[in-house]
Amino acid sequence: MNILSVAAEIYPLVKTGGLADVTGSLPKALKSYGIQTHSIVPGYPGVMEALGETSPIARYDSLFGEPATIVAGQAAGLDLFVLDAPGFFNRPGGPYTDGHGHDFPDNWKRFAAFAFAASQIAHGLIPNWRPDIIHAHDWHSALSLVYLKFSSRPAIPRILTVHNLAFQGQFAAHHFSELGLPDEAYSIDGVEYYGDIGYLKGGLQAADVITVVSPTYAREIMTPAFGMGLEGLMNARHDDIVGIVNGIDMEVWDPSTDPHIDHHYSARTPMRRLLNRCALLDLVGLPNTSGPVFASVNRLTWQKGMDLLAGTADEIVAGGGKLIVLGQGEPDIEHAFMEVARRFPQSVAVKIGYDEPLAHRIHAGADAMLVPSRFEPCGLTQLYALRYGCVPIVARTGGLSETIIDANEAALHAHAATGIQFSPGDASGLRHALRRAFKLFRRHRVWERLRRQGMKTDCSWHRSAATYAELYEEVLATDIRLAG
Numbered sequence: 001m002n003i004l005s006v007a008a009e010i011y012p013l014v015k016t017g018g019l020a021d022v023t024g025s026l027p028k029a030l031k032s033y034g035i036q037t038h039s040i041v042p043g044y045p046g047v048m049e050a051l052g053e054t055s056p057i058a059r060y061d062s063l064f065g066e067p068a069t070i071v072a073g074q075a076a077g078l079d080l081f082v083l084d085a086p087g088f089f090n091r092p093g094g095p096y097t098d099g100h101g102h103d104f105p106d107n108w109k110r111f112a113a114f115a116f117a118a119s120q121i122a123h124g125l126i127p128n129w130r131p132d133i134i135h136a137h138d139w140h141s142a143l144s145l146v147y148l149k150f151s152s153r154p155a156i157p158r159i160l161t162v163h164n165l166a167f168q169g170q171f172a173a174h175h176f177s178e179l180g181l182p183d184e185a186y187s188i189d190g191v192e193y194y195g196d197i198g199y200l201k202g203g204l205q206a207a208d209v210i211t212v213v214s215p216t217y218a219r220e221i222m223t224p225a226f227g228m229g230l231e232g233l234m235n236a237r238h239d240d241i242v243g244i245v246n247g248i249d250m251e252v253w254d255p256s257t258d259p260h261i262d263h264h265y266s267a268r269t270p271m272r273r274l275l276n277r278c279a280l281l282d283l284v285g286l287p288n289t290s291g292p293v294f295a296s297v298n299r300l301t302w303q304k305g306m307d308l309l310a311g312t313a314d315e316i317v318a319g320g321g322k323l324i325v326l327g328q329g330e331p332d333i334e335h336a337f338m339e340v341a342r343r344f345p346q347s348v349a350v351k352i353g354y355d356e357p358l359a360h361r362i363h364a365g366a367d368a369m370l371v372p373s374r375f376e377p378c379g380l381t382q383l384y385a386l387r388y389g390c391v392p393i394v395a396r397t398g399g400l401s402e403t404i405i406d407a408n409e410a411a412l413h414a415h416a417a418t419g420i421q422f423s424p425g426d427a428s429g430l431r432h433a434l435r436r437a438f439k440l441f442r443r444h445r446v447w448e449r450l451r452r453q454g455m456k457t458d459c460s461w462h463r464s465a466a467t468y469a470e471l472y473e474e475v476l477a478t479d480i481r482l483a484g
C-alpha cells in the first residue's frame with residue numbers, strides 16, 4: 001500500500017515540535033505492515049541540503065506566482081517529494097516565522113502552493129507511482145484535501161491528522177479568489193470559517209477520516225473548552241474521528257546508544273544514569289546536591305502551562321530541589337524564567353532556545369520531567385522521559401492522562417505506576433504534585449521502582465502503527481467517503 005504523507009515538518013530535516021517527530025517516525029514504523037510512505041515536504045534550506053541525489057518530477061513556471069519544481073529524493077531513510085520553490089521556502093527564519101518570530105505574511109500562499117502540489121501528486125502527477133491514500137497533517141497541509149474534494153477527477157481516500165487544534169491557519173477571505181478553488185468551496189462544507197478562510201477547518205470537512213493524537217483529546221475537542229471554535233464541526237463529524245496515541249522513535253531516543261549523552265545506560269544500570277545527572281548539573285552550572293532535579297523541555301507557552309511552572313519554581317527551591325528549563329516561546333514567559341534563574345542562581349538554570357542535543361542530555365540526567373500543560377493532544381516529552389528513566393509529572397489532560405500511570409498507593413503497590421498526574425491543571429495542582437514528588441523522592445526504593453517501571457513502558461509505535469495500518473485498510477476497503 002502506498003501512502004502520500006503531507007506535512008510541513010519532518011524529523012530530522014525540519015522540526016519545530018512534535019509534528020516533525022511523528023511524521024518522521026511513523027513511516028518507518030508502518031514499513032513492517034507492508035505500507036510504503038512517501039512524504040511531501042516544503043523545500044526549506046535544511047531539507048534541500050539533506051537531500052542526496054534528486055530527480056525532478058514536475059516543473060511549474062508559476063506556482064502561485066513562483067517558479068517551482070517537485071523533486072523526488074531520499075534523506076535519513078525517508079522517501080521524499082520536495083516542493084523546491086525558493087521564493088516561498090528559501091528564506092531566513094523558521095518554517096512559518098521570520099527571525100523575529102512573526103508569521104510570514106504570505107503563509108496563506110506558501111501553504112496553499114504546498115498543498116496544491118500535494119493534491120497533484122495524489123491525482124497521479126508522478127509517472128508509475130500513485131498513492132492509495134493521502135494523509136495530511138495539521139493546517140499547513142490540510143488544503144490538499146480540499147483541492148481533492150472539489151476536483152472533478154477521481155478521488156483517493158483522504159485522512160487528516162490533527163496534532164493541535166489550536167493552530168488553524170485562518171486567513172482573510174479576500175485571498176479566496178487566489179486559491180484556485182471553485183466558488184462552492186467558500187461555504188460551510190469548504191473553507192469558509194467565521195467569514196474568513198480556515199485551512200484546518202476546510203481540511204476537517206474534506207477528510208474522510210480525521211485522526212487526533214489520543215482518544216482523550218478526541219473526546220475533549222467535542223467541548224467548547226478544548227474545541228477552539230471547532231467543537232460544532234467536531235461533534236457533527238463525531239463518527240469519523242479516531243484518537244490514536246503517538247509512539248516514539250526508539251532508535252533516536254535510546255539511552256543505551258544516544259550519541260548526545262555522555263554515559264550510556266539502561267534500566268539495569270541506574271548508576272550509569274547518575275553520571276549523566278552529574279554531567280548535566282555541571283553543564284548548566286548548578287551544584288550537585290542531593291535534592292531532586294526537575295526539568296522541562298518545552299515550548300514556553302500558555303498551552304504548555306509554562307507560566308504556571310515559572311510561578312511555582314519557588315516551591316522547588318524551598319524543597320531543596322533544582323530546576324532546569326530548556327525552551328523558547330512567549331516573551332513574557334521567557335522573561336519570567338530568566339527572572340527566576342536570576343533570583344535562584346544556585347537552584348535554577350534556564351536556557352532560552354531550541355537545542356536538540358541538550359534536550360537529550362536533560363532527559364538522561366534530570367530526576368523528573370514537568371509537563372504542566374493546560375491541554376495536550378498527546379505529548380511526546382513525557383514519553384521520552386519514560387524511556388530515559390526521568391519520572392514524568394504531568395497535568396491530567398489529553399494524551400498525558402493516557403500515557404502516564406499515577407503513583408497512587410494502589411498503583412505503586414501493584415508496581416504499575418510510572419509518574420505523577422495532577423489535577424486541577426493550575427498552580428495549586430502543580431504545587432501539590434511537586435510536594436508529592438519530593439515525598440516520593442525521599443522514599444528512595446519507591447522512586448527507583450517508579451523510574452524503572454517507566455523505563456519498561458512500551459512507548460514505541462508498535463501498537464499505534466498497527467492501528468494506523470488497520471485504519472488505512474478500512475478506508476480502502478469501505479466506501480466511507482462521506483465528504484463527497
Ligand SMILES: Nc1ncnc2c1ncn2[C@@H]1O[C@H](COP(=O)(O)OP(=O)(O)O[C@H]2O[C@H](CO)[C@@H](O)[C@H](O)[C@H]2O)[C@@H](O)[C@H]1O
Nearest residue numbers: 017018019163298327353354355356359377378379380381
Ligand atoms: N527548546 C527545545 N529544544 C529542543 N527540543 C525541544 C524544545 N522544545 C520542544 N522540544 C521538542 O519538541 C517536541 C515537542 O513535542 P510535543 O509532542 O511535546 O509538543 P508539540 O506541542 O510540539 O506537539 C503537538 O503535536 C504532537 C505530535 O502529535 C503532540 O504530541 C502534542 O500534544 C501537540 O501539541 C519534543 O520532541 C520536544 O523534545
